[in-house]
Amino acid sequence: MAIYNLGSINADWFYKVPHFPADGETLAAESCTGGLGGKGANQSVAVARAGGNVHHIGAVGGEGGWTLERLKSMGVDVSRVAIEGAGSTGHALIFLTPDGENRIVIHAGTNRMIAEADVSAALERAGPGDMLILQNETNCTVFAAKSARARGMRVVYSAAPFDVGAVREMLPHVDLLAVNEIEAAQVAEALGVALTALPVRELLVTQGARGATWFDLKTGETLAVPAPKVASVDTTGAGDTFAGYFCAARDRGLPVAECLELAVGASALKVTRAGTSEAIPTLAETRAFLEEIGG
Known part of the structure; x- marks a missing residue:
């Protein structure tokens, strides 16, 4: 089947800093590098590298052609991405500390200029069994x-x-619904219900270094997978890697336990690498990693 992803495409700028700036502090970065990012782009790349057939839906500015070329080179269909001359491509400023943690500031740009007509046209050939991925960007x-x-x-x-x-x-x-554990608590609090009473069929909660848990909220079934212990270099895009891998595996009809294992393995391997989209591992790399730590 096919996976469609209405998602953000950003130019990411990474600043390595000794610590996060305090209020009023001016801090010199140790280095600055650029690359492709955005939750949507990251998830599309993760789907593609996990072996999925993914069609990205979105928009970039006239100067953002390089982002589409980068996505294409990583196996993502970008024929449904619009070029919006009236705006600039979204971008993110990412501050990284030596322990791999990050703080991010995002400017939406053309990610908030997508036309409904373009979405309708992109979904024209989609049908039962296909999947649509969405985020809040x-x-x-x-x-x-x-x-x-x-x-x-x-x-x-x-x-x-x-x-x-x-x-x-x-x-x-x-x-x-796919969230991290902080977002899960926020959703439950906002709706005034227990986490397991959310009005969705399935819930996927990532828990960082502790792994992830999947809930079938209709049957009460729960599956949890621990995360491998790794030395973290950069956590940027780890959650997107997890989501993309999980969706690709579910789309192929794999058992949920195997979907979780692949997703946790891929996101663990991702945090050992600097960068976002370009640092997402392939399915072969992920399987080799899981075999290595399992052996």
Whole structure:
């Protein structure tokens, strides 16, 4: 089947700093590098590198052609990405400390200028069994989710960056909600319900170095997979790697336990590498990594 991803495309700028700046502090970066990022782009690359057939839906500015070439080179179909001359491509400033932790500032740019007509055109050939992935870094998410549901597609929603209003609007149209444990608590608090009472069929909660847990909220089934212990270099994009790998594996019909194992393994391997999209491991690398630590 096919996976469609309405998602952000960003130019990422990485600044290595000795520590995060304090209020009023001016801090000299040790280095500065650029690359491809955005939650949407990261997830599309993760799907492609996990062996999935992924079609990216989004928009970039006239200066953002290099981002599309980069996505294409990593196996993502970008024929459904619009070139929006009235805006600039989204970008992110990422501050990295020596322990691999990060703080990020994002400018949405053309990620918030996507036309409903372009979304409709992108989903024209989609049908039952196909999957739509969404995040909170673009507009048109509710429109896309409703359109996907009308076509019999499965809708996967990463509720990040967290926004209460967006979550309330989206959940009625979502099959699988993917969040980290902080976002999970925020969603439950915002809706005033227990985590296991959220109005979705499936819930996927990533727990950083402790792994991830999948819940079937209709049957009560729960599966948890611990994360391998690794030396973290850069945690940027780890959650996106997890989501993309999990979706690609589910799309291939693999058992949920195997989907979790691959996703946890890929995200653990990712944090040992600097960068975002370009640092996401291939399926062969992930399987070799899991075999190595398992042996």
